[in-house]
Structure formats: C-alpha cells, structure tokens
Amino acid sequence: MNTQQTSGCALRLAIACSLLLAAPWAQAAASSYSGKAVRLGKGTAHTVVRTDDAGQVASIGIVLSKRALQGLPKPGAGPTAYWLEMPARGPRTVFNHVVVNWEAAGHPPPKVYDVPHFDFHFYLGSKAEQRRVRFQSEAESADPAQQPPAELLPAGYIVPPGTAVPQMGVHAINPAGQEFNGQPFTATFIYGYHRQRLFFLEPMVTLSFLQSRPSFEAAIPQPARFDKPGSYPLAYRVQHNPANDSVEIVLMQK
Template sequence: MKTLQASARPAPLVWLAVVALAASPLLASAGDLSATYRGKPVPFGQGRAHTEVRTDAAGKAVAVGIVFSEQALAGLPAATMAPAYLLRMPATGPRTVVDHVVINWEAAGHPPPKVYDVPHFDFHFYLVKRAETKRVRFGSDAESGEASQQPPAELLPAGYVVPPGTAVPMMGVHAINTQAAEFQQQPFTATLIYGYYNKVQTFIEPMVSLSFLLSKPAFSAPVPRPAIYSKAGSYPAGYSVNYRPASKDYEVMLEALQ
C-alpha cells in the first residue's frame, strides 16, 4: 500500500514541472498558431527593410507586407539614380502568392503629370519569379495601350484601366484606378496599382508618397478585386500604410488574404 501511494504521488521535481507548465503562456495559448515570419533585412536609405508574413490562430497566412525603419526615409538618393531594393520572402512559414518584393524610389515621381510626379515609393509585390521580371521588355512605354498588352476584362477590377505610357521594362504595364482620389482633384497620398505582362497579372503595387509617410499615417483601405486572378491563391481584400511609434518603423501590408 505504501508503495502504491509513493508511486501515485509525483516527485517534487515533477510537481514543480507541472506548476511551471500550468503557468506557462504557451500552455494558455495551446493550439494558437498565430505568428509573424520575417525575411532577411536589406539596406534601405539609412535604415533597413524586410518582408513579413503574418498568420492567424489556425496558421493561415492573412497578411503579407514589408516593414522598414524610420531611418529608411533619410539619405535617399537623387532622382537620377532611381534605385530598386529587392526583398526576399521569409524562408519559413506559409507561402503566399507573393514571390518577392521590389521597392522603387521615385525621387521626382513619374507620369502622369500633376498626379504622380511627386517623390514617392512604388512597392511592387511580384506574383512571378524574379527571373520572369527580368525578361519583361517593351519597345516603348506606349505599348501598354496596345491590344497585345491589354488584359482581359475579368482580370481588371472595376474602374481600372491600362492606359498608354505605363509599360516599364522589368516591371510590366500598370493598371490605374480611375476612381482613386488623385484622379478626383485630390493630392496623391496612397493608391493601389495592378500590374500585367502579356495579359497575365504579375504584381500588386501600393504606391505611397514620401510626404504621406512623413506624416506618420495610420491608413487602411479596401483593395478593389478583379473577378479572377491569373495565379491561384489568396489575395488581399485590404491594404494598410502605418507608422508604428513603439518600434519607430513603417509597415505596408496587403491584408485580409482570401
């Protein structure tokens, strides 16, 4: 009987382990697979930038984006240098439709005039591999207006058009939202572009002005969605541009992946 009692009662060290587990936050959140996966940081301005994939409690990817330090907005080069910053996706965690991200700094902006001709960033979330973007070629920027580069209507969200003058080598043609605020006599702050090449979707591009970032925004907006996508997967229903005072950095996120 004494032997049974002794074996039924855990040793003191076992009791301590049980108490520690009961108090552990890991035990309290057992089954919660929410996490943030980060890509390798790269130099950006005088700071650094990296990609992130965020998951919900079930482990499903719900957001993909980039985070960059406040110092990244300092020491940016002049317009003639037009740098591009390549960010790889996290090595671990769930895959998304985004293959890689390229940040293009537009010190003098770009056409159309009086719309996007202010200093801003083009955040290209590419749906195709880097090798494919390197093969994108055009005879002139006007090719975006030709039938050979006009995507099918079902690949364009309502209100989006691909006008002449938006064909860019190593990128694609750019579809603009004619209902966006900057086309309604309002200043350009943040907007969302869709990109294509040879009638296939190749990127999703939030564009954000430097002045808007310097205002340290807390911004979010719905993402207009086409009827179908060229690549199978989950796509954003919203996007956000936020300054995070606690960590002194910015995030540009494609959110509510579905």
C-alpha cells in the same frame, strides 16, 4: 504489474496524450516571419508575413525602419530599386518577391504622380520572369497582346497607353482615384500585368505621407477572378509603429 505501477503508467500515458493534443494548437498560434533586411536610405526594409491563430496568412507587408526614409538618393542618383526576399520560414503566399522602387522625382502622368514616392511591387512571378519583361515602347500597354481580359481587371480599372515599363509590366489605374479628381496623391493601389496575366500588386505611397506617421486603410478593389490560384489581399494599410518608429505597408488577407 502491481496497482501502483498500473496507475503510474496510466498517468504518464494521460500526460503524453495531453501534450500531443496540445501540440497542434501551439504550432497554430499567431506568428510573424521576417525576410532578410536590405539597406534603404539610412535604415533598412524587409518583408513580413503574419499568421492568425489558425496558422493562416493574415497579412503580408514591408517594414521600413526608423531611418529608412532618411538619406534617400536624389533624382538621377541610384540605387532606386531594392529587391526584398519573402521570409524563408512560415507559410507560402502567392507572392514570390518584392521590389521597392524609390521615385525621387516621381513619374508620369505630370501633376499626378510627379512627387517623391515609393512604388511597392509585390510580384507573383519569379525574379527571372521579372527580368525578362521587355518592351519596345511604353505605349505597348495599349497593345491587345498586353491588355488583360476584363475579368482580371477590378471594376473601373483601365490599362492606359504609356504604362509599359521594362522589368515590371503594364500598369492598371483607377481613374476614379482621388489623385485623378482634383485631390493630392498620398496613397493609391495599382494592378500590374504582363502578356494579359496578373504579374504584380502595387501600393504607391508618397514620401511625405510615410513621414506623417500615418494610420490609413483602404479596401483593394477585386477582379472577378485571379488567374493564379491562391489567397489575395482584400485591403491595404499604411501604418506607423510607435514602438520602434517604423512604418509598414501591409496587404491584409482578412
């Protein structure tokens, strides 16, 4: 092999090595992965997982399109539950699926959550597990068999009687929340359990607040531990996207 051929091989080898070294960085660039869109109102809803430059999950959210808040079912008319798949591509998270529950007339307790709003349930369990959740009475949330251990509850949260809902679980609320202290309910954060284990995380947001083109963020109170290994959100955000007039409900990992 002559000198020219040797230098040519060396050049090609150097280029190949630089491409190999660059590949991981290209793969680790911040990305966004969307789940399949589901009809909601006159628009759609879908899940989205966003990663940072290191390829780690930065946020998990729900995108409501421009017309998703229009033409929603009236009280007593369905559908009221919209099942969303997590993105088929991208990194896995602790969540298996999402259910958006539209509460046209709100729900108990009266004068607190009895206004039109959405319950955004991020489930850790599978769809099959969710469908198997059964209660004889809503008061079963007070049963010791349903009360989670203290270390799985964020500080200040309680699971009161009357919060057991079939195909959901029991709901833990924060009595220090603004809606329990003389201020109107706009957005709040619920922890959900079944048989003493964490089963879902749930931002609840009023229709009027979503329609107001909001820019809102709050920390998510953290329990002492989680019983399912994984990375959990530290804050949640409700934000309007002026680029396409959508609204996002986002669980932020960082």
